[in-house]
Amino acid sequence: MGRSFESVRMGVNDLSLRWSKAGRALKKEDQSYAKELADMAKKHSSEAFYALDDPLEAAVFSVLIELLKDREIYKQDPVK
Numbered sequence: 001m002g003r004s005f006e007s008v009r010m011g012v013n014d015l016s017l018r019w020s021k022a023g024r025a026l027k028k029e030d031q032s033y034a035k036e037l038a039d040m041a042k043k044h045s046s047e048a049f050y051a052l053d054d055p056l057e058a059a060v061f062s063v064l065i066e067l068l069k070d071r072e073i074y075k076q077d078p079v080k
Contacts, residue, residue, distance in 0.1 A: 011055025012045035012062070040066040 006014070016038040023034020041059035043066055048058035 006055070008048060008052060008055050008058050009045045012042055012048070012059045015055055015059050016041045037063060 019038040019041060020035060023031050023038065026034055040063045042062070044062035045058055048061055052058045052061065
């Protein structure tokens, strides 16, 4: 017998894949942002697996962490 439910990690990977596919429908100049967003969603899925049980919540949490990290880097070196 296999799993009867999807793990958070698998759910985040599926969500990220859907976000990537949705990004292809965007204007050419916005497609790279959609890919980056989908990649950000997967970055912390392993860690979020321990604390969160909703794949969407885990993906959004991961994206927010990455955005805050980017903001911190920008504050230190606004030329980037």
